[in-house]
Amino acid sequence: MNGKAKIDRDRSAASVTKDSSSPACPIKGCTDTTWYADAHDIEYYTSDRTYSFYKCQKCNILFIVPMLWDRLGEIYPKNYHTYVPAKKGVAPRQRSLDRRLLKVLATIPGDQLSVLDIGGGNGWTLDQVKSCSPRVSFTQCVDLDEGAQAQAVARGHAYHLGRIEQFETDRRFDLVLALGLIEHVRDPALVLRSIEQLLTDHGRVLIMTPNFDALDARLFRHRSWVGYHTPRHFVLFNRESFTDLAQQSGLGIVSFSYTRAPSYWSLSVLGLMRRLGLVEISAQRPAWYHPLHPILRSSFSAFELARTPFARLSHMVFTLGRR
Template sequence: MTTIRTIEVSCPLCGSDDAMHLFEAVDRLHGIEGRFRYVRCRSCELVYMNPQVAPESIGHLYPESYAPHADKSQTSRKALMAVRDGLHKIPLVGTELKRWTDARVMAPLFRRLSVGRRLLDVGCGSGAFLAAARAATGCEVQGVDISTHAVRTARMRYGVDVFEGPITEAPLADDSFDAITAWWYLEHIANPNEAVAAMSRLLKEGGTCVLGVPNFDSAFARRFRDRWYHLDCPRHLCIWSPATMRRLLELHGLNVTRIFHDRSPWGLLGSLQYQRYGDNTDPKRRNRIRQSVLLWLLLLPATIVVSLLRRSDIIVVYAQKRTAGTRAGAGRDGRDGPSI
């Protein structure tokens, strides 16, 4: 049995030591032993784990089958893809899914990419997103990931150039990328300021940064608390919100231009799985609720309403690197952007 060591930390965003206890949580996805405490900083309101998993124990939190690192040939990954493909075949539902994800979320990014332009994906996992972006736009792509298994998959399956290691150590030239993405990455790291500073440094002036994160200000995070699917304890060290994301990005020369709110019921289904069964580790009931197409369709109207109220489980934040003379916070508007 592997022992997960933890250490007391200051707020990863503002450095304050003044935080209030929220709840304790356990690993409901992979069953790693231990109870982990989450707190909210009284200064900047970031929610984070404290005590936090020590750096030398981080690798023990991620089995080889962990979804973002796994190849799509993995059995669990294939099951999820089958559910998604089934939804896409349903009249109107499939059309709407594609419109939300492609037209609303990816189109603003892909419009900025073309042959000769460069895209970096931080925490790129298996490289599937980079391969799709390259096929759609003709841009040059590069990735960064700390997982040896994920890096090997990205290189062998997709032919993507990936640096194995943290973004802070990547041997990449300053001001060399037109766009940088980080999908479901910031919540996993203990040093968000260092990581975003590195992204800002690598991004060209006026370049675009796109970050997808779970949203602790969501309606379902408040309802399910330690059984909220996107808490993903103990892998998620920091749980962001629109306000804390805006603060983090502006600290490093990036102005938020829009924030998309997800409409998908996937996270709600996962939370209901935890609420009903306690976890998702028992093979006899694994994903019984989470992969239900019928429940997905029944819950979709509710999650659409939640997204319109700007209280979705997932947000995608667009930001632009400030040019000379641009003030901090001078995005397109001062509010959350459209829902996905």
């Protein structure tokens, strides 16, 4: 049996097996869910385990099974890319973030603004917010990383060690940041409701999250697309499904845009190259640090830039407000 025939046979068998006992959707507990794809950790190789992604036909979301929300220490290794100090080459991303922050801050009235960053780590993004506007007078970080707490506090940010659902305060925030967060939580609806309750009447929420309806997501659907970020992304949306969930949580869409994620292309290609025996990637040498990664990322950045005016790109940016 040739390789393609074996893949097709295994995929068909997996579909039949998984559809017979489909898990419930994490958004509403829907039972109308079907197997979508199998995937492995092709970035950090935290295990050889196969994970399955299911699609809820009603909520139009993807979710991972099993969802290891209680084993974060295993699935986030010490060399995880956001834990490693930034090196040269991050300036374009910083400028892009600064532009977004300036734009959203300009829409918020008030002489003194309070800003909350969920999953803010050591407070780097909050530093950017403060540099963007002298009106920012209070900054709060909520994160699970105990090691980042001292750094954030030293930078002048209040810090809550724990989940946003457990964060209790009388303060209300003019801007809430959830950048690359909502896909990492097991109950996105609860997180959005928690955010809505912490928001001032004129406040804004800035959210960035992957789009499973992008071209690279379709091409690498059965090749461990890096947008799955297996097993660290728990729930994935497209524009329509996230809009619906935000509105159900009491939040309205103020603005929306697609944005480029060339690393999704480059890391997905590296995963395919490893599968073909062309490159070596392992837990000791993750894909994020492979020397081909920045070269491929630059190439795909140009490709994504050319598609920007008309394509559904790999990342989505939502600005939300209370309804």
